[in-house]
Amino acid sequence: MGVCADAVVVADAGADAGADAGAEADAAAVVALVTPPTRAARPRAMLTPPPLAPLPSAASARPPRRRKPAEASPASTHKKARRDASPRRGAADRSGASHAPTADEAIAAAATTADAAAATDAETDCAAGAADARGEPAARPPVTADQVRLVQQTVMAQITGGRGDATPNVLADQATAVIHDILEHVVRDGESNSIVLTGPVGSGKRTLVDRCLATVTAAYGTPTTPKPFLLIRLRGLVEADARASVVAIVRQLHLEQQITEIANVAFAEALHTILALIKQGNDRAHLPLVFVVEDISAFADQPRQMLLYNLFDLVQSRAAPLVLIGTDIRTDFVESLEKRVKSRFSHRMVSVPAATDSVTFLDRVRKRLCVPEPPAPGAGLALDPAYAAAYNASVRDALEHGALRATAMAVFSSSQRPHDVWTACIPSVLALSPQQPLLTVTAPSPGAGLHALSALPTMLPLDALAPLESVLLLAARYLAVVHQCADFSFEMVHHIYKTQFLKLRRANMAVWRFKKAVVRKAFDRLVLLELIGLSDAAQLKQPKAFRLYAFMFYWPELDAHYLRRRRGGAGPADGPAASGLPGTGSSEGDDVLALWCRQSS
Amino acid sequence: MDAPSDAMLPSAAATAAGPATPPPPCDLFPGREAEINTLTQLAQLPAPKTIFVTGPPASGKTAVCRAVFPEPRHPHVDAARLHVPRLLFESTLDALVGHTLTAENGYAPAYRCETMADWIFLLGRLHAENRLMPGASGASEPQRFIVVDNAHLLRNFPDVLTPLLRASGREALPLSLVFVTHLPWSRFMAFSPDVTPLIVPFTAYTAEQRLAIMARDCPPGEDPEFYTWFLHILHDVFCVPCTDLNELRYLASLLFPQLQACIASGAATREPSDRPKLFRHLGACQHAAGERLWTRELSRTEWAQLAPAATGAAEMAAPVSTGRRLLPLPYDTKFLLLAAYLASANPPKLDAHFYTRSGPEDGARPRALTGRGRGRGRGSRGGRGRGGTDAARGAGDHAAVAAAAAAAASTLAQMAPHARGPRAFPLERLLAIFHAIVPARGTKRGVAGGVRSSAGAVSTHAQVALLIALRLLLRAGGGGGGTGPGAAVGGAALRLDDVRLKCNVPYELAREVSASVSFDLDIYLVDG
Structure with missing residues (x-):
């Protein structure tokens, strides 16, 4: 050695x-x-x-x-x-x-x-x-373009594929065992049960359930009945209301012929009809039902919690072999249940953690960014093993030392969703080319992916504002700073614009002077961009010019923005500033705005 | 020696795109190369299920999306047309299966789809039956994109927007949603707090890019250099109030014929030596008419009527269609409106000074106490035969008002009238002021004044109801019934006895109305 x-x-x-x-x-x-x-x-x-x-x-x-x-x-x-x-x-x-x-x-x-x-x-x-x-x-x-395209396709498919068998959550072993146990019992012994998995988005709850279903199917499926249970999936986001869930159940059990009129039936009645119909059939009578309910807390928001009550009641009363597996991101799911529902729930809750330490998290992130090695033998073009290895090394390197590490750690400490890192990597993956065949994450590109987490202020469309619109925003800020008015009307802003801004002692203030209607139009555009909004709904009853508006963002960010822009304008590398045109991007306009910003504070 | 690497690019593009949609040429969209590149690659690679295209208005989002995701294959939906979510579901399904609404099928959609759950179910079934993409160009590009324009309007349907953003039920389908909106993601975060889609930001155009895009509108046969010169001047003036490209192009299309007309008339040529002359001409047009075009005070049609006749700035500044803007109100109703404006503008405690008749020498004219005409320097106080005691009292009050105004110079109190807007007032006050300011006809018509007081009261109430119905007066409380416009118009629910009103008329309009009845509004107004 x-x-x-x-x-x-x-x-x-x-x-x-x-x-x-x-x-x-x-x-x-x-x-x-x-x-x-x-x-x-x-x-x-x-x-x-x-x-x-x-x-x-x-x-x-x-x-x-x-x-x-x-x-x-x-x-x-x-x-x-x-x-x-x-x-x-x-x-x-x-x-x-x-x-x-x-x-x-x-x-x-x-x-x-x-x-x-x-x-x-x-x-x-x-x-x-x-x-x-x-x-x-x-x-x-x-590296040929085809090879690059192949890597892009593989990685994008892994990133965007949603359910990833590529990255089983190693922390979920306990939960896997519990779910597997429950499913085995219901298939083998007909034992009903209910369980709720909780864990953050992207922690792999659904993947876990799917895997357990697959293993149980493989273990207990027979040639005559390949699936040893009847699976019904309900999505809380779309099928929460009673009618939609009944329709979904009927569709998934293929009972459309038997049940045509479902609109005006109470949920409990419909459920019992469905169960009776299943019992009638010879081939499926003995099969247990497995309900997989995603976002189960959405059903708890429904009036009287009909679906949950009936399903838990079926589990409790052992009328039919039935397993209810719920998944949710809320850990306080039980608290949202009514008393009668809560008493029927088995209170088995298993949490699926996304990641406990940064090493596992980074490992999970990396797995989907890498291409499989050795490359999976597929039809057509095969990936060059050397290139694949080089690419994977570049991913590893970026995650260990590069800018991607900062991003990943920021996600780890905030949302713990690997999807956020993957989304942030999409621009880099798209940027792969024969000239640049390896993953290079330079810096969090503005506006992409992680923007929502790290760079919220720059998401404001302040750069897109015309100078007059900027002036009006700053006039509203003047009201907030000098007059301590949190809310402002167009008349107030126009008053400040006229009496304060236009009095600035600068050379060329004439270009800033506009009729009231023009100013009003600029003001309306700020409303359109939702930089400002009505302070409350009652303002709609006021005359238009006197409706009170409020900032829809943290307004002190304005100072930073306009003072920074001025500095940027002075820099040599600022493209728009070099244009020499008055108006947006010109250094003169920025000077006036920065001066106005400074003077009014 | 750059040849190998350069030559690789087209071949890469060719192999990637295949026989399917060619990437849109970047020169159609100057300054949008990065965005086009990103979206094109997303169209060719396995794309995220939700793509969020955001950028300021008029930054080419919709146009680029239309080019990258061409229409018959990828459905485009404008959320502004969706007043119920059903339309989103049915129109996308129609487009996905290639169904068109015709008279033969009774303009019925291919599938009836009311709810999100139905939509997802139908999508899944169509995909399983392989009917999702008729006429597809093969398996090379299996995914399709639904482009939702004005996606911020979908926020009216939170039950739909959240599953759409989170791609609920679409995980296994090769179907991506592209949300196009001018709002940043932070305005959508409440609908999907824990799932962030891929954000494709469109940056605002720089001044050069705006000019380059506008230069492509150069009329045929025109010297491009001359047109660019014109655009520079136009841009310099109008990019200060608004940088919206559509607005600028609209103005350019209206103002450039002026310049051409000037040249055609022989007053100037396109030569650089004549540029100052043209500049002056254009400047006159811009300042006189540009702002009116800008605020749509003049429509395109009105401009077309006006422009050929107008030679100087004065004509362009003159009002074209006064009839449209002036309120066609009866004579007395105008005074009622002015009385309402005064009641909203002035504090009630000063009413006594404005409207009391102190003596016979005053006649019917009320007296103005502190008529400063909103800083217009009218200063028309005194000089109206004021009695001695009245003068002293008035001077004292005026001093108090002035002192208060001075003390509050830099505080919120100074902003108060701007903040508060029009005051609410009871009907009695309105009628009192109305009777004080309306020219007393009794002096001219003898006994007619006596008739007013009985029969006129009814008609005055009718006029108040009319003004409320026209939304020139707003109800600020009382009066019973609902507060919607329907309740005001209906009249049955409106009890005028205890109603409180507000005047919904800006100062400019009030002045116009007062001028039309030769009434001096300014001397009645208290400033500040």
Whole structure:
């Protein structure tokens, strides 16, 4: 193991150097892509080669990357690494002479230790891809568009697929056992029961129930009756009211022929009719009923809780073998029950935690972002194993060190829904291309995915406002700051606009002077954008100009916005500010707004 | 040497798109490249079940969605047309199965679908029976998108919006919903607090992008450079009140013919040397007429009638159709309206000073005490033959009012009239002021004044009811019955005896009305 450990260190050094090289090369590639391909630019990019040769000092200065010691059995990964080595070597050889040391070393290291395989893959591909993008001679691009598309399809299908068998919740083992037990008892012994699973959205409640149903079906299904129970699913969000749930039950039991008139029947009556009809049938008479009720607390909001009462009553009275499995996000489901319903409920509640620690959470997040390895044999195009490994390594890297980690940890500490992280990753997955075949999450892109969590202020459409509309917002803010008026009417805002804003001593205030009707139109647009709204419904009875409005957001954010915009306008890199046009984005308009914002506070 | 990587892009696009919908050309939508790219890729990859497209009004959301998700294949629904959720369900099902409403089928939908549960059930059945996509281009692009425009209006149906946002029941279907709205996600969060969809933000256009898009409206045969020059000037003026692209394009389409007419008349040419002259001409148009077009005071048709005749700014500023704007009220009703305006504007404690008749030398004219005409510098107080004691009392009150106003200069009290709006007043006060300000006909018509007091009372009440029905007066309480407009019009529920009213007329309109009956409104108004 001592030899092996040395090899690991070497591999790490090489890998890190390679990572540096890759990063450098990436930067160069970006430069080459951004600057127009003039003749002057390209030789420069080629003449200043990134420090491709492993720099011992730099490599040793960086701490070796932490790796999990056992990701797979050594033998198999060893074999796999060797199998992967040959295409990689080819790619590295083709990638240009300057890369040879890194690539060779990387491949040697990969051949020695299986652990480093993924990382070196990443660097090789990265370097090769960068070399290609930079325009160095390459016979064949290392990653084709088809391959990228395949990864995108796989990952998007996993992210958006909803129910994921790919990521069973390891924390739900106890709940799985309980559900499985209950289902087994009802199928084998005809024991009725009821249970409610609680857990946050995305914790895998439905997946868990589905899996248990599948295993019980597999265990007890016979050739004559492949399903040992009658399954009825009810969704609280859509089928909560009595009629809709009866219709849903009838449809799922295929009793439409027998029951045609269901509109005017009481729920209890309908349920008993349904049960009687099932009893009549020869083939299904002995089968137990399994109700899977999602968002069960929605049924508790219904008048008299008819469905819950009747189902719990059936369970209690053992009239028919019946199991009720409810799922909900509310842990206080029992409290919402009426007394007579509560007394019939078995009070079996099992909680399904989403994640207890960040490691399991990140692991869950990662599993759906990665492509299956080895790639699933599918019809048509197969995914290049080397690319798959490199991609997965990039995902792992982003989750361990990159910007994605911050996002994931923010989600972990707030909602614990892996879906939020996946949604935030969609722009990055869509951005994959042959030039950039690996997942790179730069920063939480504004407006996408996680916006709702982290960047709520910037969701306000303040940037889209015309200058006059901004002035009116700031006038309303003036009222709040100076006059302590939380609510304001158009007349008040117009008064401030006329008497305070237009009196600002600036050079060109004439462009800000408008008729009242024009100001009114700008005010109405603020209402349309729901930046301001009627303070209460009674205001509708007031004359239009005097209806009281209130901010529909936390108004001190305005200060930050307009003062920041001014700073941004002064910066050199602000695109709109450079236009020189008065109005939006122009530095002059921003100056006036910022001055007005400052003066009025 | 960039050739390999460059050449890869089209091929990638070709293989990805396949024979199905080609991605919409980005040059149709300047500045929307990133959004088009995202949506196109979503259309080709397994997409999230809920996509939330948001961005300010007139930022190309709907147009881009129409291009990326073309109509016959992907249903488009405008939530503004849905007054009941049933229409959403039935129209989407119609579009998904390719059913069109015709006279033959009696304009009946393909499926009758009242509830969300029915909709989900039908979608699932259609999908299972493989009828969801007739005429599909094969398995290469199996998913379909339902684009809901103006999605914020769906918030009226929370029972529908929540399951739609959370994709309840659609998990297994290749069917995504695209919500298009100008509101941010935070306004929808209450409907789906724990599930956040994929948000595709459309940013506001920059000034350059707006100009580039407007430049594509250049009339055929026009010099594009000249048109761009025109747009710059227009944009400079009108982007301050509003940056809405549709508004700007509307104005450009109306104002540019003015410039063309000016050139056609030979007053100027398109040469750069004549630009200052054209600029002056355009400036006159913009300032005189632009704001009226902007606020829709002038409609497009009226502008078309006015514009060819008008040569200078004065004509354009002149009112076109005064009849439309002035209230066609009877003479006495106008005074009633003015009395209501005064009753709403002035505090009741000053009524005595305004409307008492102090002596025979005053005649029928009431006296104005603090007529400052809302800061218009009229200062028409005194000079009306005021008695000595009255003058002293009036001066004292005026000083008190002024002192109070000064003390409250920077406090909420100064804002009070703006905040409060019109005061509510009882009917008696309205009638008292009305009788005080209406020109006493008794002086001219002899005994007619005596008749007014008995028969006139009935007609005055009828006029008050008329003003309430016209919503020029609002009921602020009392009067019995409901408070809706129907109750006011119905009259049966309205008891005028104890009603409290408010005047719903802005100052500008009140002035117009007073001018039409040659009544000086300003001298009666207390400022502040």
